[in-house]
Amino acid sequence: MSWIDIPDGSPFGPDNLPLGVFQRGDEEPRIGAAIGDQIIDLTPIASAQHLESAQQFAQPTLNGFLALGRPVWSATRAWLLDLVNDRDAVEPHLIPQSEVTMLLPFEVGDYVDFYASEQHATNLGRLFRPDSEPLLPNWKHLPVGYHGRAGTVVASGTDIVRPSGQRKAPDANAPTYGPSTRLDIEVELGYVVGTPSTLGKPVSVDDFREHVYGVVLVNDWSARDIQGWEYVPLGPFLGKSFATSISPWVVSLDALEASTVPLPTQDPPVLPYLAGTKLVNYDITFEVRINGHLVSIPPYRDIYWSPAQMLAHMTVNGASVRTGDLYASGTVSGTEPNQLGSLIELTKAGREPITVDGKDYTFLQDGDEVSITAYAGTLHLGEVTGRIIPG
Amino acid sequence: MSWIDIPDGSPFGPDNLPLGVFQRGDEEPRIGAAIGDQIIDLTPIASAQHLESAQQFAQPTLNGFLALGRPVWSATRAWLLDLVNDRDAVEPHLIPQSEVTMLLPFEVGDYVDFYASEQHATNLGRLFRPDSEPLLPNWKHLPVGYHGRAGTVVASGTDIVRPSGQRKAPDANAPTYGPSTRLDIEVELGYVVGTPSTLGKPVSVDDFREHVYGVVLVNDWSARDIQGWEYVPLGPFLGKSFATSISPWVVSLDALEASTVPLPTQDPPVLPYLAGTKLVNYDITFEVRINGHLVSIPPYRDIYWSPAQMLAHMTVNGASVRTGDLYASGTVSGTEPNQLGSLIELTKAGREPITVDGKDYTFLQDGDEVSITAYAGTLHLGEVTGRIIPG
Known part of the structure; x- marks a missing residue:
């Protein structure tokens, strides 16, 4: 993980990789994973790798991904934990958190x-x-x-x-x-x-x-x-x-x-x-x-x-x-x-x-x-x- | 209104015209208005008449229609009150309520x-x-x-x-x-x-x-x-x-x-x-x-x-x-x-x-x-x- 610069005091290390919905400028809101003070823009990476759940990342809420269930959640986590080691795949799709607005991550049911x-x-x-x-x-x-x-x-x-x-x-x-x-x-x-x-x-x-x-x-x-x-x-x-x-x-x-x-x-x-x-x-x-x-x-x-x-x-x-x-x-x-x-x-x-x-x-x-x-x-x-x- | 047969004891007269979501067989659920023991299938009628809110009737919930607001609600009601007198327009699109399943009429927020x-x-x-x-x-x-x-x-x-x-x-x-x-x-x-x-x-x-x-x-x-x-x-x-x-x-x-x-x-x-x-x-x-x-x-x-x-x-x-x-x-x-x-x-x-x-x-x-x-x-x-x- 030495290739990603995670500043001191930055909350999200490579073992966390939480998901959220970000919006950059006028672009469509979509799902990313946080690492350090950056966001991994998952949509293009998952799409390039033909990931089955790829289309769920190009969404304005996490609901579609959440509905996929435990096996997909676990598989996605395993994929993400691997992915952060793949500098070539990830680096082009890192976005500083300071450049985006974070939205409500999911549409709340009850x-x-x-x-x-x-x-x-x-x-x-x-x-x-x-x-x-x-x-x-x-x-x-x-x-x-x-x-x-x-x-x-x-x-x-x-x-x-x-x-x-x-x-x-x-x-x-x-x-x-x-x-x-x-x-x-x-x-x-x-x-x-x-x-x-x-x-x-x-x-x-x-x-x-x-x-x-x-x-x-x-x-x-x-x-x-x-x-x-x-x-x-x-x-x-x-x-x-x-x-x-x-x-x-x-x-x-x-x-x-x-x-x-x-x-x-x-x-x-x-x-x-x-x-x-x-x-x-x-x-x-x-x-x-x-x-x-x-x-x-x-x-x-x-x-x-x-x-x-x-x-x-x-x-x-x-x-x-x-x-x-x-x-x-x-x-x-x-x-x-x-x-x-x-x-x-x-x-x-x-x-x-x-x-x-x-x-x-x-x-x-x-x-x-x-x-x-x-x-x-x-x-x-x-x-x-x-x-x-x-x- | 003499042309539509409204049986004795049937709840819905021509002054009511409540809206609901029905499903007939395998067809897509859509919005209708009740009259007597029948349903006026609004989608084809509104579409033929190029009604502005027509696409909102071809929906599985009333939410889209509800979101249109008071002016459209009132205009739609005026249209419906007229429509029931138009036998040529309505009669081909009457469906007996006994032939359909009524669904939850709207997706409930809070x-x-x-x-x-x-x-x-x-x-x-x-x-x-x-x-x-x-x-x-x-x-x-x-x-x-x-x-x-x-x-x-x-x-x-x-x-x-x-x-x-x-x-x-x-x-x-x-x-x-x-x-x-x-x-x-x-x-x-x-x-x-x-x-x-x-x-x-x-x-x-x-x-x-x-x-x-x-x-x-x-x-x-x-x-x-x-x-x-x-x-x-x-x-x-x-x-x-x-x-x-x-x-x-x-x-x-x-x-x-x-x-x-x-x-x-x-x-x-x-x-x-x-x-x-x-x-x-x-x-x-x-x-x-x-x-x-x-x-x-x-x-x-x-x-x-x-x-x-x-x-x-x-x-x-x-x-x-x-x-x-x-x-x-x-x-x-x-x-x-x-x-x-x-x-x-x-x-x-x-x-x-x-x-x-x-x-x-x-x-x-x-x-x-x-x-x-x-x-x-x-x-x-x-x-x-x-x-x-x-x-």
């Missing part, structure tokens, strides 16, 4: 958001329901989740318009309307479904890798004041639906394989449909920056529910998954004060400001730029960013 | 389910939270809603596989897994979005007709035992996501125009973004049959929230809508015992069986067929059906 971090669910329970047990009785029996808005999942870098809506202070008589004053982030890992399932047929907890292609980083922007007023009894809606940002590069489960760790002990034991032989977590660490200042380093490895259990649970009632479905872990929070994945947790609902750039800080201000990056050992998962603009 | 019937929300509140006020504090300030699963919205007539999942009896120590024993219906009206909106820009309550093309009947199948255990704190998920059936014929708002009625008085007054000059309801009556036996006649006219308010609320935070988005009213229940839109209400959570075909009846049994029809004066909205099959 978007489901789980709530799989015990620490986060406990912290939020304390803040939203101070008078009762923070963890509700169902939490350790099933991965709690809900449907989010698929149509407002946006590409990293998309400006986030501060949402307006209804909120009511606990001591107020009536709600008021206005821009959210408690705008927050949620640091999550998102799983990207490739192979669809059949309506009426649950997906086994052991078939996770047959259906899921890879992962993206997710920032599930949240308006806590809107959420707090609206969310009973049917769950979060407008407090979340204004935007969910995802990273442009989809990292394959194959690339993440070296970073698997066992799931934490689940007690009480789960029902048989959630018990499996291949339940894993990933040893991923996030870094959250606001305006360039590191504010948190949430660890994914301690998350309570495996993504395989999330998929099995999501389909146990016969609900089908489609190519392009996205399901996210829910906010990732660790046990340490600098490991919390949302500002509502980091600032104890705004009561205990953190320090950002030497100043007291609670919720997001107009103009703030949030960046979430993540790594699993030497494997980097890229970045998801977004800047808040006034409503 | 599916949102509201909770807009005061009577239903009150009844459910009493059943799910017997120890507190049935109507929560936010209910009269905003149309409560949540996202459902778009990928499991199915065409009328699709068999419904009884879902399995976790449920826990109130006095049990732990949940168990098994087929739902409290399988239910929800009688709803669904609104079909045609014209998309822009991310970050709320849709005004007065722009309802610019974005919404028409309505379908919705049966939002529900597993009450699964729902009761899972739904706190993030709302319904697997208790709903296994299937939502919609009627095949999309009835236009234009056709419904004659059935508009004023909205019931809203007290307390709503915030300005929910107040408008064109807030209407529709005077629609549903009929619910189980195995052919009439069990309920829910009235839509008393629903608390206007569909214009639902749309304005859904987008007040800047969330965008897309062509093919579906948002439903939530279960429609009236004040009379024979006007309830779900079995959990009709049977007081199973404690007071109703009589169906001379027998005690609580929740859906395998083999049962549910049919929901509706009419607004002489205008019929078609039918949504589904049969329960074992898991």
Whole structure:
């Protein structure tokens, strides 16, 4: 690999090769693989080599490729790992990432958001329901989740318009309307479904890798004041639906394989449909920056529910998954004060400001730029960013 | 109109002309308009007449047509109303509905389910939270809603596989897994979005007709035992996501125009973004049959929230809508015992069986067929059906 110049600090080494959709100037959007700070333009290479999946690279979304399924995903990865050693084939088709715009990598089918971090669910329970047990009785029996808005999942870098809506202070008589004053982030890992399932047929907890292609980083922007007023009894809606940002590069489960760790002990034991032989977590660490200042380093490895259990649970009632479905872990929070994945947790609902750039800080201000990056050992998962603009 | 034979009891008169997607034998699926028990095959007629939107009829979904927007919708309706008088043009292209399969009429973007019937929300509140006020504090300030699963919205007539999942009896120590024993219906009206909106820009309550093309009947199948255990704190998920059936014929708002009625008085007054000059309801009556036996006649006219308010609320935070988005009213229940839109209400959570075909009846049994029809004066909205099959 000595022939490709991978700058120090560049996220994508030759063992990762994540896929994304790029657009250069007026050219048609198409699929590339990231290496260092460049992109391998796969379409002409695959076409010249008469690769069977070649036409799927000349597409504006990954959906066609994702639908090809595990055998093609694995074959493509093997091909890519070989390809990067072939200077003659690759060099003419390297494009600097700085010359392109990265688009939303796939058309999102359904978007489901789980709530799989015990620490986060406990912290939020304390803040939203101070008078009762923070963890509700169902939490350790099933991965709690809900449907989010698929149509407002946006590409990293998309400006986030501060949402307006209804909120009511606990001591107020009536709600008021206005821009959210408690705008927050949620640091999550998102799983990207490739192979669809059949309506009426649950997906086994052991078939996770047959259906899921890879992962993206997710920032599930949240308006806590809107959420707090609206969310009973049917769950979060407008407090979340204004935007969910995802990273442009989809990292394959194959690339993440070296970073698997066992799931934490689940007690009480789960029902048989959630018990499996291949339940894993990933040893991923996030870094959250606001305006360039590191504010948190949430660890994914301690998350309570495996993504395989999330998929099995999501389909146990016969609900089908489609190519392009996205399901996210829910906010990732660790046990340490600098490991919390949302500002509502980091600032104890705004009561205990953190320090950002030497100043007291609670919720997001107009103009703030949030960046979430993540790594699993030497494997980097890229970045998801977004800047808040006034409503 | 004397030339077309419209049998007695046939739902679709010449003032309705709803659009749907049909497939005859191996032919390509395409768009037709219903009249009596026949279908007007629009593709060859529009093509022969060089209609601008002709190519949109030769499609397997209504999405392309829906995206054309209000001016084209209205022009198409005017054209259709004229066309049915033109025997020479139409007669060669009439197809008996008995010869075709009706498909899902549009590809669903996001599916949102509201909770807009005061009577239903009150009844459910009493059943799910017997120890507190049935109507929560936010209910009269905003149309409560949540996202459902778009990928499991199915065409009328699709068999419904009884879902399995976790449920826990109130006095049990732990949940168990098994087929739902409290399988239910929800009688709803669904609104079909045609014209998309822009991310970050709320849709005004007065722009309802610019974005919404028409309505379908919705049966939002529900597993009450699964729902009761899972739904706190993030709302319904697997208790709903296994299937939502919609009627095949999309009835236009234009056709419904004659059935508009004023909205019931809203007290307390709503915030300005929910107040408008064109807030209407529709005077629609549903009929619910189980195995052919009439069990309920829910009235839509008393629903608390206007569909214009639902749309304005859904987008007040800047969330965008897309062509093919579906948002439903939530279960429609009236004040009379024979006007309830779900079995959990009709049977007081199973404690007071109703009589169906001379027998005690609580929740859906395998083999049962549910049919929901509706009419607004002489205008019929078609039918949504589904049969329960074992898991």
